[in-house]
Amino acid sequence: DPEYAMIAGGLGADGVLSATEVFTVRPTQGSCVDPNQTPTAEVGCFQRLGANLGMGEGRFGHAAIAIDDGAQIAYIGGFTNPERTEFAQQIELVDRDLNRAEAGTLNTGRGEFSANVLSDGSVILLGGRRGDAALTTSELLRPQRDATRATSRFDGSELPADCDLSEPRYGHNAVTLNGGM
Numbered sequence: 001d002p003e004y005a006m007i008a009g010g011l012g013a014d015g016v017l018s019a020t021e022v023f024t025v026r027p028t029q030g031s032c033v034d035p036n037q038t039p040t041a042e043v044g045c046f047q048r049l050g051a052n053l054g055m056g057e058g059r060f061g062h063a064a065i066a067i068d069d070g071a072q073i074a075y076i077g078g079f080t081n082p083e084r085t086e087f088a089q090q091i092e093l094v095d096r097d098l099n100r101a102e103a104g105t106l107n108t109g110r111g112e113f114s115a116n117v118l119s120d121g122s123v124i125l126l127g128g129r130r131g132d133a134a135l136t137t138s139e140l141l142r143p144q145r146d147a148t149r150a151t152s153r154f155d156g157s158e159l160p161a162d163c164d165l166s167e168p169r170y171g172h173n174a175v176t177l178n179g180g181m
Contacts, residue, residue, distance in 0.1 A: 006094075007046070008075060011060040016080055018058035020094075021046045049098065056100065059088040061111030065123065067143070068150050071096055074103065076125065076141070079111040085131050087111065091141070091154050104154035107139055114174035123154065127169045134168030 005023040009016070021033065025044035032038065032045030039045045055075055062078025075092040079085075087109025094100050106125075113128025113135070123141040127134065141154040 006064070006073060008064055008073075008094075009055050009059045009062060009078065011082060015082060016058040016060055018055040020049045020054045022049065056092055056102065057088050057090060059111075062088060063113065063115035063125070065115050065117060067093075067117060067121065067123070071150055074123065074151075074154070076115055076123070077106055077110050077113060077128065083131075084111060084129070087130065093151065095150065101152075103152065104141065104156060107156050107158050108135070108137055110135060112170040114172055116174055116176045118176060121151070126174055127165050127172060129170035134170050136164040136166075136168045138163055138165070 006020060007022075008020045009018060011017065023044055023046050024039050025041050027039055027041075031047070033048055034045065037045050039047070057080060059075070059078030059080055061084070063076045065074050065076070066072070067074050073094045075094070078088045080088050089105050089109050090102050091104040091106065092100060093103040108130075110125070110128035110130055114126045116124050116126075118124055121143045125139040125141065127136065127138070129135060138159040139156050140159055141156045143151040144153045144155060146152040
């Protein structure tokens with residue numbers, strides 16, 4: 001696939017962003033963010049997608065993860081204001097054709113958490129923060145599939161207290177190990 005990365009949201013000079021860009025090496029794709037550049041196989045560039053293809057809600061400190069073997073990207077959580085006091089509750093999905101859909105609601109709004117896809121297609125959210133408070137809680141998002149087997153929405157549930165992290169944390173990393181842990 002000639003598109004190698006999708007960038008969505010973030011915090012910029014003008015505040016919280018909802019814009020989306022893709023990095024491409026496809027010359028027929030059009031112009032780059034820099035109008036003096038054209039993507040080539042040797043030197044790609046970023047292209048801003050139209051406003052209707054951006055995130056429905058600007059956010060930063062969120063997770064963007066590939067699901068359904070890369071057929072979709074889920075945008076989960078994050079902050080909607082620079083002070084980190086308001087949170088994105090809505091989960092958004094973007095498919096290969098850049099169609100965007102709302103796909104569920106988080107039980108606990110959070111930012112700067114880790115998100116990992118588990119072997120059964122569920123997504124686990126670990127820790128994070130709300131404002132200045134670090135979290136120990138985890139949430140499991142279970143995919144609900146439509147007729148095409150693509151995820152159409154997530155149903156979330158807080159994990160029991162005995163599944164909490166041993167100490168509050170945010171800004172951490174987590175990986176899914178080969179055994180599915």
